[in-house]
Amino acid sequence: MNLPVNVPDVDEAERALLASVLVKPDVLDEVSGLVDANDFRQPSHAEVWKAISRLRGDTQPVDVISVLNAIKGKPGIPDNAYAWLAELFIEGGYQAWNAEYYARQVRDRSVKERLVLAAIDITKAACDGDLSHEDCLSLAEKRITELRDAKADSRLLSVQDAMVEGLVELEERRKGRPPGMPFGFWPLDRITSLRPGQLWIVAARPSHGKSAFALNVACNAATEHPVLFCSLEMTRQEIVERIIADKGGVNSEAISVGTLSRDQWERVIDASNEVSQWKLFLDDNPHQTVGQIASKARRLKRRYGGMGLVVVDYLQLIQPERGSQRETRNEQIAQMTRALKTLAMELEWPVMVLSQLNRSADGERPRLSQLRDSGAIEQDANNVLFVHRQDVYRSASEPKDGKAEFIIAKQRGGPPGECELIWRGEHFRFEAPPLYENFDEDYQPNFL
16 A cells, blocks of 8 residues: 555564464454454455454465465465465564454554555545535544544453443442433433433424523533534524523513513523533534534534533434435435444444424324334334424413423333323423322333
8 A cells, every 4th residue: 555654564463473383373352353364564464364363254274275275265375385484483482472462563564554544535525625614624523533533442341341331330220320320300310311322313393492491401411421412403692592491490472572571580690600611512613514513512522522412403404414315215214324323332322313293194193114214213213202282282372281291102112101200381391290299119101
């Protein structure tokens, strides 16, 4: 591979690593998580590595003869392959104990070479007049993140360690603390929670309060965890006004018109001071792709680490990635939901994405089949939550009870269920019923 700059040559390290594995095949199990065939610069070395890996995987003997038979006719293999392999075998007698050291050298050189190639791709993208600077930045961050996180055994975990993790989570549940992050509404928190690595779809028809609910959850989480709230529908000012109406207990109409009394103004100031301490990050770019959202989420993850939350309002407004404009809308949405699911798993954060429902959901309890634009939404989501307020369909003369149904139509790892919250439209917030009126130690959620 010809590069415009010199990357340190590790040909000797590659030979030493192959020699180590030829002499002591068990060494492959120790270093396979550090390197793979793509890390070798020399094609002949890569072919030998692949041959040894295949033989080892098939529980076949690994020696000069078996490897020779496996690499015959492969690219870069010298004519005197037997003598070449025999020489490697002899060299390996005193190198096998240093296999990990050589593997790290090979990997180090490989990552540096890929970094150079990534830089070339990024430079080309920056010179492409058809790409925006945000697309270029998203590409750059994606390429660098892939290099940083690329490790063959990064998600490999022994069953003993996995069991410990599982028992810790079960103990938390036994103590009444749900795994992951709570919604902040006790009726919901008794049924489910925002678990790391899961994609949540929150769907409703317009005016049922899905954006308000998502913002409520984001605010509840941001007191302790970093939260990225991406709104492709509301401006930052609209979001801030909703937060102030909620946390300050101020009528939203008074905020919108500006007719605030002295007492209301003081509550606005107090709410602003409280909210300023949160780890809540607002993004109101209406033309975002999933890649751009992912870039911002990764930056927050690197900055804070630990648990966090990504909220996207809403799915059908996300822009398709460059190159997918000619695909059908269903295909575009499918790509987006899969990318958002992958982002949740990568960050080990819950990702909550709002979605529209078809018009057929008007006036009735929503169903999974009414998710708009693609069946992939239901398929990729770990959980699907519907928000339904019958008050929306009542005339102005009819009494309204303020009740909102929250229907968990899909819950991976648990049964479907439902609960009720109270809608306070003047403050753009949902409230849980008072706990003391409903509390019961033997309470069982209403599973469907």
